[in-house]
Amino acid sequence: MSAGLYDVIARRRDVRAEFTGEQLDPAVLERLLGAAHAAPSVGHSQPWDFVLVRDPRTRDEFARHVAGEREVYADSLPADRRETFRPIKVEGIRESGLAVVVTYDPDRGGPHVLGRHTIADAGLYSTCLAIQNLWLAATAEGVGVGWVSFYREEFLRDLLGIPERVRPVAWLCLGPVSHLQEVPDLERHGWRERRPLAEAVHHESFRR
């Protein structure tokens, strides 16, 4: 059983190019959202929401915004990194057929969220835990997930009518995939290597 989970964790990929465009089975989608919704949250506040976006016009508008931000980013790079970046696909917004936009509502849970008085961002953390539940469940179901982050939060708020107090945390492209890459895209394209685990582990205090 635990081997199954480790296998899912290892196979999970951030998908860009492998979406087939097929419809996602509604029963599968319901299970994925259920997995997200079963995440832990500070003070049991459950501060997440999920906006399902299927309308091709909305996705197209978002894709155009993301393309613009891709250019902004590319222009900020030194020449050699710009060359490495060029072939890297950063989203599959149009191909995936469905977006799950995950948001964070700081007002959920009332004025006294248990465990949040010292760390305002704790509710934001909870929202991310829900995303990872969804991502792993999707991987187990053979469904691809691609987190798009080349966007301005304000743009996405306007696009989906998200209230001012609510923060968009992720645009997730979801859909059936032909396959999952064995090696993450950014490693395959020579953008960045995996860091050895031993470098990330410290004992008793943070090793400078």
Added chain:
Amino acid sequence: MSAGLYDVIARRRDVRAEFTGEQLDPAVLERLLGAAHAAPSVGHSQPWDFVLVRDPRTRDEFARHVAGEREVYADSLPADRRETFRPIKVEGIRESGLAVVVTYDPDRGGPHVLGRHTIADAGLYSTCLAIQNLWLAATAEGVGVGWVSFYREEFLRDLLGIPERVRPVAWLCLGPVSHLQEVPDLERHGWRERRPLAEAVHHESFRR
């Protein structure tokens, strides 16, 4: 196989009172850290670190700080909520034997982290995804995890010698448990109910 993952997601609990105090098998701990380290991260930046804290003096000092913050929080509550809060245990710092403190380093990945130019917090989000991987792997291994959030970040930075630029994200108590509660503590104690999933799901735009 996917049934296995959903089962782990459903059984996962935020543990306070069920730690047995037994040592965690080092091979299991290595697998849990490996699971965390296999999380997705913005621009493949892998911005997390893990500080393993076993020293009882350090854990005791942290527990005393948390007890103080618990009082601060309790004092902020209206009388009826204070009564509901009273029996709720918020940490198992001394009983669990091991803490994994997870931190976020915004400088990891250099000056041009791919996918972070529009959203500064994206690296913080990645760190949370690593935490959820660890949490689910622990659940699958029969190991309890308890996220403590009643602390001031500055205090924890000082306690563990964490550099100024690095942000502590979580103090996770880890250890063998007698059992996992079926119902989350905050539900059992009448603090807060589970929200129906249907209320969290919106279509095409955010329903106000």
